[in-house]
Amino acid sequence: MVVAAAVQRLTLQCEEIGDDTSTIRSLDWDRSRFDIEFGLRNGTTYNAFLVRGERTALIDTCHEKFRESWIPLLKQQIDPMSIDLLIVSHTEPDHSGLIGDLIDLNPDIEIVGSKVALQFLVDQVHRPFKSRAVKSGDELDLGINPESGSHHRFEFISAPNLHWPDTIFSFDHGTGILYTCDAFGLHYCSDDVFDRDPGAIAPDFRFYYDCLMGPNARSVLQALKRMDGLPEISTIAVGHGPMLRHHLSHWVNDYREWSGQRSKGENYAAVCYLSQYGFSDRISQAIAHGISKADAQVQLVDLRATDPQELTALIGDAKAVVVPTWPTTPDSELQASIGTLIAALHSKQLVGVYDAFGGDDEPIDAVADQLRSQGVKSAFTPLRIRQLPQGSDYQRCE
Ligand SMILES: [Fe+2]
Ligand SMILES: [Fe+2]
CATH class of the missing domain: 3.60.15.10 (Ribonuclease Z/Hydroxyacylglutathione hydrolase-like)
Known part of the structure; x- marks a missing residue:
């Protein structure tokens, strides 16, 4: 009809x-x-x-x-x-x-x-x-x-x-x-x-x-x-x-x-974000854009939506991992995801941290310290954004 x-x-x-x-x-x-x-x-x-x-x-x-x-x-x-x-x-x-x-x-x-x-x-x-x-x-x-x-x-x-x-x-x-x-x-x-x-x-x-x-x-x-x-x-x-x-x-x-073909034997960076938290998804996209300009592959990973099995695989196989700051009091599911993320990191990876600017973030240095305790190398000094993110901040992330 x-x-x-x-x-x-x-x-x-x-x-x-x-x-x-x-x-x-x-x-x-x-x-x-x-x-x-x-x-x-x-x-x-x-x-x-x-x-x-x-x-x-x-x-x-x-x-x-x-x-x-x-x-x-x-x-x-x-x-x-x-x-x-x-x-x-x-x-x-x-x-x-x-x-x-x-x-x-x-x-x-x-x-x-x-x-x-x-x-x-x-x-x-x-x-x-x-x-x-x-x-x-x-x-x-x-x-x-x-x-x-x-x-x-x-x-x-x-x-x-x-x-x-x-x-x-x-x-x-x-x-x-x-x-x-x-x-x-x-x-x-x-x-x-x-x-x-x-x-x-x-x-x-x-x-x-x-x-x-x-x-x-x-x-x-x-x-x-x-x-x-x-x-x-x-x-x-x-x-x-x-x-x-x-x-x-x-x-x-x-x-x-x-x-x-796209994922075969390729080195990639897992850029994590928290959907609907602060500016995390916009900043993560700017970072992802910057990484892909350097001709590297990127996989965006939503820490809220990705189940543990997939999260372990995506993080574990990545050459580099970029992580946002998370809330000081995450709900139990997010807490579990952060645990899975940290457990999947290993010493051969480069890891970077950026400020999600969620208003209630764990301080960036505390997050970086937790990641470093896993023996990971840091890819860049933690990206700090002091005010609400503006255009230039997104460029800096790239
Ligand atoms: Fe759609
Ligand atoms: Fe659609």
Whole structure:
């Protein structure tokens, strides 16, 4: 079914993609505009999904520019009060733009996402909401759809840095569909719901990978490893562009190969930050930029969102590690992450410290001393920024 939207060059499309599963695709045909992520040469789509078991889940929403047409179309598909759960793959506004509207329509809806995503959402929607935090291995059972007899049971995979720190993938054991939102996506707008014409989309698939996923190639490999532990995947339902079904193994192999090449035997610096803490993520990006100008590889690591196993691997394999100051009274999870970080450091690494400017930081010298007690060499004298960071400070970090 194709429904014309009120706004020119924005259209909507609803299609079945599996048992009890439909996609609501918002087609944004504009080819010349620049969006938040990068230039859209062939427009883009924002894909949401409805999965109906005994209970019903919506996966992601849409960019707010589709509000006027998306909400009425959703209401045609389902009474918003009968959507029990909203799974949030990550909280970037191109997919989360209408979550507030949805909460207004159904204040009882339970929002499922990573812990970090739920924290981000509090500041985004400014409304109270019910929530459930999930991580790798957690499950969500929607029960059996009475008509099809299919049992829809989600299993989640944490996929931090693909490309936001709060990203999760959701696998429906009932259909074999893996929902990955930005990962494996591409900015390509057409009426084709699936990847029927791989030649047409391959260049944009590659371009998107290079811009958004390549810089986090190690995290891509971690996510692929977790995907390998799932039963057979029938379809990757992406948040942008066509669903990957007919040439699925081809696309997954591309990710494996490109990420393997990018991270193979390369020395890299792990630049750590704390999402939503002080100026840590902006400063970490300036530092990462500076390191990559020196032709070295960088892996950004969010100390709040990265699970212990991945943190140990990312820190342990790095040639250099850059660490922000942390709060004097970290919560228990952050405390555990700091412990994991310190345990993963070894004497062959260079380590640097920067001031996160969070307002309640452990003094930078105390942090540096703790790291030095692990016998690590220091890469630069601790970076001190005395006032609120300004442009010149970011340059200094580079
Ligand atoms: Fe995104
Ligand atoms: Fe996106």
